[in-house]
Each structure stands twice: as structure tokens, then as C-alpha cells.
Amino acid sequence: MVNFNRARASVGLSNFVLYYEDYRRYFDQPTASNKEQLARKLLISNPKASSIDAQVTRINYTTIIFSNKWEMEMLKSAINSSHPSMTAAIKTKARELLKSLYSKEHH
Numbered sequence: 653m654v655n656f657n658r659a660r661a662s663v664g665l666s667n668f669v670l671y672y673e674d675y676r677r678y679f680d681q682p683t684a685s686n687k688e689q690l691a692r693k694l695l696i697s698n699p700k701a702s703s704i705d706a707q708v709t710r711i712n713y714t715t716i717i718f719s720n721k722w723e724m725e726m727l728k729s730a731i732n733s734s735h736p737s738m739t740a741a742i743k744t745k746a747r748e749l750l751k752s753l754y755s756k757e758h759h
Contacts, residue, residue: 654716656720658713659716659720660717662709662713663710663713663726665726665729665730665733665735665738666730666737666738666739666742667694667710668717668726668727668730669726669742669745670742670745671690671693671694672723672745674690674693675690675714676718678711678715679715679718679719682715690707690711691704691707691711692704692707694707695707724753727746727749727750728750730743730746731743731746731747
């Protein structure tokens with residue numbers, strides 16, 4: 653059983669926020685080709701990404717996050733993070749995503 657902290661560390665807060673829509677789309681339609689496309693996108697767009705396998709692992713952990721309904725917790729962690737990679741723009745996006753999740757949940 654994976655706990656929240658393990659999943660959070662494996663995905664990374666800024667990565668989760670930046671690619672939230674992509675991860676959500678994959679979670680809603682988890683096909684092998686969708687996973688491969690997303691893994692390639694993550695690898696190409698992230699200068700620190702090391703390998704396709706590492707991105708697949710990251711995608712697998714986001715699936716765990718969504719399955720456990722931890723996405724709000726992830727977004728709140730991003731907003732409250734003092735890590736240097738958490739820029740104002742990323743925090744703003746996290747707030748917007750959180751707001752849209754709240755409005756979906758309360759309708």
C-alpha cells in the first residue's frame with residue numbers, strides 16, 4: 653500500500669500541478685498508447701527527467717493519487733510548499749485547479 657507522502661515525493665508537487673490536466677486525462681482514459689504519449693511529453697518537456705521509465709513510474713503514482721482522491725491534498729501541499737521550484741505561477745495554477753475541484757465537488 654502506497655501512502656500519500658510516497659506518492660507525493662514520486663510525482664513531485666510542481667510536476668503534478670504543471671501536468672495536472674494531462675495526468676487527469678490519462679487517469680480517465682488509461683490506455684497503453686495514452687501512457688506512452690504522456691511519458692514522452694513529460695520526458696521532452698522536463699529538462700531534469702532522466703528516462704521514459706521514470707516518467708511511467710511518475711504516471712503510475714498519479715494514478716494512485718487520483719484513485720485515492722488525493723489530488724486536493726496534492727494541490728494544497730503545492731500551495732503551502734516553500735520549495736524553490738514552487739514558483740508563484742505554479743502556486744496560482746494550483747489555486748485555480750483547487751477552486752475548480754471544489755466547485756465540481758459542491759454541485
